Amino acid sequence: MLIRINGRPFEALPHTTVAAAILATGHTAFRRSVSGQARAPLCGMGICFECRVSIDGSPHQRSCQIAVREGMEIVTE
């Protein structure tokens, strides 16, 4: 299914989480920390909140807990 990450289209397999889909594209920084460091998933299970991205306009979504959907618009934070 087609998703967009920061406006660029990618093909993702169904049942893939958003976090896995983002990492699979080679994109590494999911968000900037309060002091501006690049951050990406650590725990992979919804606890660390490092995988937060904006999904279809909703900010701060834990991308490791959400499956991709056709046409999803993902923006790293």
Added chain:
Amino acid sequence: MITIVGAGPAGMAAAGSAVRCGAEVTVIDDNPAPGGQIWRGEGRTLAAGAVFIGQARVVSGDSGNRTLLVETATGARNLSYDKLILATGSRELFLPFPGWTLPGVFGVGGLQALAKSGLPLRGKRIAVAGSGPLLLAGAAYFRKQGANVVLIAEQASITSVARFAAGLWRWPAKAGDALHLQTALLGVPQRHGCWIESAEGEERVERLHFREGNNRFSIEVDYAAIAWGLVANNEIAALLECPSVAGTGGAEVSAVEGEIAGLVAAGRDDLAQKLAPRREKARRFAREIDRCFALRPEIRELPRPDTIVCRCEDVPFSRLQAFNSFRAAKLHTRCGMGPCQGRICGPAARLLFGWRDESVRPPILPARVGTLAAPPAESGQ
């Protein structure tokens, strides 16, 4: 009506034994499907008759009114219960070392979870470091997914690990697992008494630095998978002032303790009693792991002054040294006050500074504003 929070090995076993006793059971879990972290994506199903509510997070609760405030993808509701079983499982223990915040540094379980949810690992150079049998299980899984596992670095000494292996005859199934893992890992470099000192890279991990005795060496990687141990997810139990908390111990301990909890909740203490020997056997194995894979003191000395301890608020090690409690550090530095609510830095601070953080306040996870105004509980779901 028995409500079970968590659909991992413990929650599934609790649901199974409670349903068998004729109880009405509802199981809620943060994930979309049952199985927990260990059986993620394996298509495990709950005992027939148990109701499953997925992608549901407990935000708050009240043991007086016997209700839980639960947030789901579509909204929030108060869920009432007669008996509540908390089978909230464990998370990985994460310890700060220079570079641990770089993208590409994961927990071993974390990288496994990501791979199981669609991240391809084929051709990736992965180093696995830290301590415990999870290193081998993770490495074998990564290799099966086509990764190039460049190193397994176990911090416990070869003597400790040999002692653990020599005692495995007491748990034949575990000995079988260990043999199977070692076969799957033939050709992968394994070092003992060897630990990660730092990770380095521009915007993502590129290089890891290790120490082995007095020697130091570096390797190039795409990903680093680190495991130091497990921490029980006790937040809901603490919030509800649950009198008995079992702690961590692995899937086998979880399954038998879950089964016991399900029987007790369904009023069959007599049947629960009979499981005591099985529980003790599983617990003994968990204690053996704790003993043989105890963390060496050098691990506590890994953070440098500028090493971030609280990743949510970017609080460095040097800012925390001045305080003598987690509470004081929270007030002055915001350490542990970010979205993860101290779930990552709390256990780390406990190991680094000996601080205990028992305070839990609702909401125990960041919640939507609407959730906190959810309608009162209807009975059942």
